[in-house]
Amino acid sequence: MEKKIKSIDDLMSIADLDPRHHTGEIIGSMTTSIHPRVFDVIAKFIEKNQNDHVLFPSLSVIEEELISETKRILGLSEDISGVITSGGTESNILALYAFKKTFSSRTVISLESAHQSISKAAALLELNIVKVKTNDDGYYNPDELQGILARYPNSVLVLTMGTTEIGRVDPITPIIDSIRKYHIHVHIDGAMGGFTYPFTNPKEFGKYVELVNEGLASFSTDYHKFPGAPIPSSVLFLNSMLEDKLKWNSHYMPAGYQKGLLGTRPGYSAAGALATLLLKGRDGLAYSAIRSYNLALETMNTLQSNWNLSIPRPDVPLLCVGLGEEELVSRAWSFLWSYGIKTYFCSKPPGLRIVFMPHIKKKHIDRFINKLLEFFEQGSREYHER
Numbered sequence: 001m002e003k004k005i006k007s008i009d010d011l012m013s014i015a016d017l018d019p020r021h022h023t024g025e026i027i028g029s030m031t032t033s034i035h036p037r038v039f040d041v042i043a044k045f046i047e048k049n050q051n052d053h054v055l056f057p058s059l060s061v062i063e064e065e066l067i068s069e070t071k072r073i074l075g076l077s078e079d080i081s082g083v084i085t086s087g088g089t090e091s092n093i094l095a096l097y098a099f100k101k102t103f104s105s106r107t108v109i110s111l112e113s114a115h116q117s118i119s120k121a122a123a124l125l126e127l128n129i130v131k132v133k134t135n136d137d138g139y140y141n142p143d144e145l146q147g148i149l150a151r152y153p154n155s156v157l158v159l160t161m162g163t164t165e166i167g168r169v170d171p172i173t174p175i176i177d178s179i180r181k182y183h184i185h186v187h188i189d190g191a192m193g194g195f196t197y198p199f200t201n202p203k204e205f206g207k208y209v210e211l212v213n214e215g216l217a218s219f220s221t222d223y224h225k226f227p228g229a230p231i232p233s234s235v236l237f238l239n240s241m242l243e244d245k246l247k248w249n250s251h252y253m254p255a256g257y258q259k260g261l262l263g264t265r266p267g268y269s270a271a272g273a274l275a276t277l278l279l280k281g282r283d284g285l286a287y288s289a290i291r292s293y294n295l296a297l298e299t300m301n302t303l304q305s306n307w308n309l310s311i312p313r314p315d316v317p318l319l320c321v322g323l324g325e326e327e328l329v330s331r332a333w334s335f336l337w338s339y340g341i342k343t344y345f346c347s348k349p350p351g352l353r354i355v356f357m358p359h360i361k362k363k364h365i366d367r368f369i370n371k372l373l374e375f376f377e378q379g380s381r382e383y384h385e386r
């Protein structure tokens with residue numbers, strides 16, 4: 001194989017192979033543009049280990065401020081501990097581990113719409129996993145779930161704030177009594193919705209916050225998703241008794257311990273996340289979340305009313321545009337990608353996933369809709385003629 005990268009110039013120019021955010025090409029991924037000033041911050045911390053606060057005291061200050069600023073933005077109590085992690089997957093694994101270690105929970109109850117990292121965590125931690133069905137709109141059946149909670153007291157229930165494929169926030173109200181009655185430990189996976197739902201539906205969000213503040217639930221959210229911090233960057237909030245389980249002795253380190261799954265943890269991530277929060281502020285984050293969510297609903301209405309497409313109404317800025325048959329979905333996907341419209345997939349209904357990240361503007365959506373229509377006119381005709 002001929003070497004494609006022989007110099008640093010080659011290495012720099014190969015980045016041009018990738019689509020860009022600001023052009024609206026990246027329309028299906030949960031990644032977004034980074035504020036230009038954050039790049040300078042990254043450079044200051046790129047060589048530093050977040051897991052070594054003794055050697056790098058600045059990172060201890062940054063971690064403290066990042067955690068407290070996030071709690072202030074989300075309305076979490078000061079008593080709740082925060083652990084910096086590399087992303088939604090690490091946060092989910094750590095949350096389930098902490099519950100297993102603290103309460104000897106052996107079972108995870110998870111909706112089938114949960115992110116695959118929950119199954120991954122259950123496999124790694126050797127937890128029994130009970131999967132609960134959801135309907136076409138991504139909702140569980142409350143009677144069925146209450147029955148399962150009764151059958152598995154002291155288990156961990158995972159609820160998602162913004163499911164990966166259709167953007168559902170799993171409701172808490174119908175099961176709140178069972179959660180208390182059967183001593184269920186709840187983990188709320190807010191990887192995507194943790195920085196949108198608080199602003200688009202503060203009243204409902206308050207119910208999840210109450211549970212976390214009472215120490216009955218853990219909650220994770222990703223800075224590297226909607227807020228637009230550098231990858232990898234997430235945080236897990238949980239009560240301090242659980243946080244202790246996430247510290248491991250590390251004799252050779254000056255602090256004597258390390259937190260989380262990684263040994264060496266990128267210092268620039270926490271610094272970049274804090275910079276992002278400072279630059280956007282609570283108002284900026286709220287503005288972005290509301291704007292993106294409104295654009296998602298407006299797009300849903302346009303697609304539904306004009307072309308009768310099946311699209312579950314989301315709770316976070318994300319749409320699963322149902323196209324019906326798998327093969328049609330895959331042809332539509334190839335067609336759109338050939339025009340630089342990089343959508344993802346969703347399966348229930350089979351369709352294309354669009355994520356309304358902060359860089360997505362109305363003109364990008366118009367382009368997506370126009371090309372989808374062109375596909376319906378050309379591609380689907382070919383498909384049916386084959």
Ligand SMILES: Cc1ncc(COP(=O)(O)O)c(C=O)c1O
Nearest residue numbers: 087088089090115162164189191
């Ligand atoms: C709901 C949810 N949880 C967890 C994750 C995993 O996050 P990460 O890729 O940062 O590990 C995702 C990723 O899309 C997600 O949508």
